[in-house]
Amino acid sequence: MIVAEGIYKHFRSGTRSIRALENVSLEVGRGEGLVISGKSGSGKTTLLHCLGGLEAPDKGQLLYDGIDLGSLSSKALSLFIRKNVGFVFQRSNLFSFLTVRENIAFPLELNDMGGAGKNRRIDKLLRDIGTPDLGPAFPHEISGGEMQRVAFARAIAHKPAVLLADEPTASLDTDTGRLLVELMISMSGEQKCAIIIASHDPDIVRMADKTLFIKDGKVEVLK
Amino acid sequence: MRFLFFFKLAFLYVRRSFRSASILGFMVFSAVACLVFLSSLAVGTNDAMIRNSVGLFSGGVSVDGIQRIFDPVSLGIDGVQDVLVRNKCPARLNRGNRSEYVLLFGVDPDREKKYTSLWKKTVEGDYLKAGEREIFLSKPIAEKLGVSVGGRVGVGIGAEVPDATMAICGIYNTGISGLDQGVAFVPYGALPCDAEFYSAALFLEKSADAEKIASSLRSSTGEKFEIKAWPEFMPDLKQLIDLNFVSMSIVMILVFGIVSIGISCAFVIFILKNLREYGVMKAMGVLAVESSFYLFSQATILTVLASLSGAAAGALLATVFSRIGIDLTSLTSQNRYFAVSGFVYPRITPFSLCLPPVLAILFGLLGAVWPSVYIAREKAAEILRRI
Numbered sequence: 001m002i003v004a005e006g007i008y009k010h011f012r013s014g015t016r017s018i019r020a021l022e023n024v025s026l027e028v029g030r031g032e033g034l035v036i037s038g039k040s041g042s043g044k045t046t047l048l049h050c051l052g053g054l055e056a057p058d059k060g061q062l063l064y065d066g067i068d069l070g071s072l073s074s075k076a077l078s079l080f081i082r083k084n085v086g087f088v089f090q091r092s093n094l095f096s097f098l099t100v101r102e103n104i105a106f107p108l109e110l111n112d113m114g115g116a117g118k119n120r121r122i123d124k125l126l127r128d129i130g131t132p133d134l135g136p137a138f139p140h141e142i143s144g145g146e147m148q149r150v151a152f153a154r155a156i157a158h159k160p161a162v163l164l165a166d167e168p169t170a171s172l173d174t175d176t177g178r179l180l181v182e183l184m185i186s187m188s189g190e191q192k193c194a195i196i197i198a199s200h201d202p203d204i205v206r207m208a209d210k211t212l213f214i215k216d217g218k219v220e221v222l223k
Numbered sequence: 224m225r226f227l228f229f230f231k232l233a234f235l236y237v238r239r240s241f242r243s244a245s246i247l248g249f250m251v252f253s254a255v256a257c258l259v260f261l262s263s264l265a266v267g268t269n270d271a272m273i274r275n276s277v278g279l280f281s282g283g284v285s286v287d288g289i290q291r292i293f294d295p296v297s298l299g300i301d302g303v304q305d306v307l308v309r310n311k312c313p314a315r316l317n318r319g320n321r322s323e324y325v326l327l328f329g330v331d332p333d334r335e336k337k338y339t340s341l342w343k344k345t346v347e348g349d350y351l352k353a354g355e356r357e358i359f360l361s362k363p364i365a366e367k368l369g370v371s372v373g374g375r376v377g378v379g380i381g382a383e384v385p386d387a388t389m390a391i392c393g394i395y396n397t398g399i400s401g402l403d404q405g406v407a408f409v410p411y412g413a414l415p416c417d418a419e420f421y422s423a424a425l426f427l428e429k430s431a432d433a434e435k436i437a438s439s440l441r442s443s444t445g446e447k448f449e450i451k452a453w454p455e456f457m458p459d460l461k462q463l464i465d466l467n468f469v470s471m472s473i474v475m476i477l478v479f480g481i482v483s484i485g486i487s488c489a490f491v492i493f494i495l496k497n498l499r500e501y502g503v504m505k506a507m508g509v510l511a512v513e514s515s516f517y518l519f520s521q522a523t524i525l526t527v528l529a530s531l532s533g534a535a536a537g538a539l540l541a542t543v544f545s546r547i548g549i550d551l552t553s554l555t556s557q558n559r560y561f562a563v564s565g566f567v568y569p570r571i572t573p574f575s576l577c578l579p580p581v582l583a584i585l586f587g588l589l590g591a592v593w594p595s596v597y598i599a600r601e602k603a604a605e606i607l608r609r610i
Contacts, residue, residue, distance in 0.1 A: 021388060045608075054506055054604040082508025089607065095500050097239040098232075105509055109228045 086155030282424030329414030348372030488512025502606030527589030
């Protein structure tokens with residue numbers, strides 16, 4: 001269970017202070033899907049970064065199964081993220097110098113999952129995302145849709161507690177984007193992994209268990 | 224921490240970023256190759272100065288005050304190629320009302336010709352011949368006495384002994400005051416005195432260390448004789464060589480300091496061109512120490528490979544030129560330390576081979592400091608937001 005309580009975040013731009021999040025609270029259970037929706041610049045990415053531990057909120061609390069992320073040291077937080085969080089970004093997700101297979105192996109290696117188990121896991125993920133033959137390919141050799149599917153496979157390879165996806169379909173056509181999100185939701189559900197997607201795509205909003213509309217850093221509606 | 228994994232990752236990065244790694248590697252490679260060759264050339268220049276200086280007459284080690292009963296063969300220890308015995312006595316050379324005081328050396332002309340180069344400096348006439356009663360003079364002394372080849376000079380060794388007369392077989396000119404002033408040469412038999420002591424010039428093998436040989440001789444002969452290695456009787460040359468060594472080291476560090484700025488800049492670009500990927504890595508829970516290790520591994524792999532191949536290329540170039548030599552005759556004609564030959568043969572020493580790659584690796588690692596500190600300190604969210 002991920003619980004965010006009263007999250008505030010602001011940024012400084014020169015002499016101006018920009019309010020990115022104001023008193024945001026939410027709850028997502030294991031296997032549940034939440035879509036954070038809102039216009040560009042509304043604070044979706046900042047909220048996602050805060051939920052993933054990449055950004056520390058100025059105020060408020062983030063609890064992962066009762067563990068307060070704010071109480072962890074920098075090293076402990078990195079190790080926590082390594083084990084419990086998977087990220088899919090809008091673009092340039094994959095490491096350009098690694099093959100698809102090596103990209104998926106990255107979080108497994110980080111989490112000490114090596115040997116035959118690692119290879120079995122990669123093979124399964126490649127089959128599940130419908131690209132069983134892409135293993136030896138480099139990112140520049142595959143399409144944008146394939147790239148995002150591989151990025152998703154990499155994000156859930158180590159079976160994290162939560163998958164965070166920031167506009168994962170933004171660079172894809174509608175059909176490819178919809179198929180990707182369906183795949184993400186179904187596979188995350190199988191793994192009992194909470195999935196939080198930041199998107200302004202109405203099709204994606206309709207697929208979610210819960211939706212949080214955000215405007216100027218404030219939660220407008222939580223459905 | 225997964226150091227082996229990150230080292231493997233760094234290796235893959237360097238191998239697969241072929242174009243940029245090649246450009247950066249070539250910078251390091253060429254700098255190291257040039258500096259290995261240049262430092263070998265500096266060693267070769269020093270060798271040439273020593274070879275020219277000791278090969279002219281003195282030998283690498285000189286032994287003075289040897290009693291007649293002592294067999295010079297005993298001086299031929301390991302590293303000594305040959306021992307040239309020289310008798311000497313002070314003499315006065317006379318011609319008409321002109322006279323000049325010299326130290327007259329009695330030498331074996333055939334062996335002197337084999338090991339020394341003084342005969343090559345003959346400007347008029349010929350060098351000495353064994354068994355003849357003739358004298359070999361320097362040009363300044365011949366001018367002072369007003370004599371030329373074929374002429375005769377009186378050689379006196381004291382008031383109680385009548386002057387001997389000798390024919391002048393040849394005149395030499397070295398440009399070195401120690402050999403052009405105050406000395407003259409005759410074959411053994413023509414020396415008008417019967418010296419109680421003799422001196423010996425030891426000509427050494429190529430790799431032999433004159434100071435070590437002198438020290439061994441001192442201990443083996445019980446310090447009865449005055450034994451000097453060339454740095455002791457040619458302190459100015461020793462100082463010049465020490466200065467060359469220091470200045471070459473400074474030049475090397477300065478050159479690498481300047482080259483390193485280029486290498487560091489290229490390295491920063493090499494690393495930061497994939498800045499977003501480091502942001503993604505951090506977002507996946509890579510620790511600051513791991514990302515630093517990863518970057519330093521990239522720098523190490525790249526600079527070690529480039530430096531080793533650069534050192535090998537520099538060594539190969541130096542080896543080729545050590546066989547054929549580099550003719551600097553036109554540049555060294557005014558240098559008294561190149562009195563015999565202007566050919567320089569580069570020589571690789573552990574120092575000349577190791578210093579450039581060590582400096583390259585050091586500066587390569589220094590080049591990785593800023594990017595690794597930057598990536599270690601920057602938050603993943605900041606990097607991802609920016610790019």
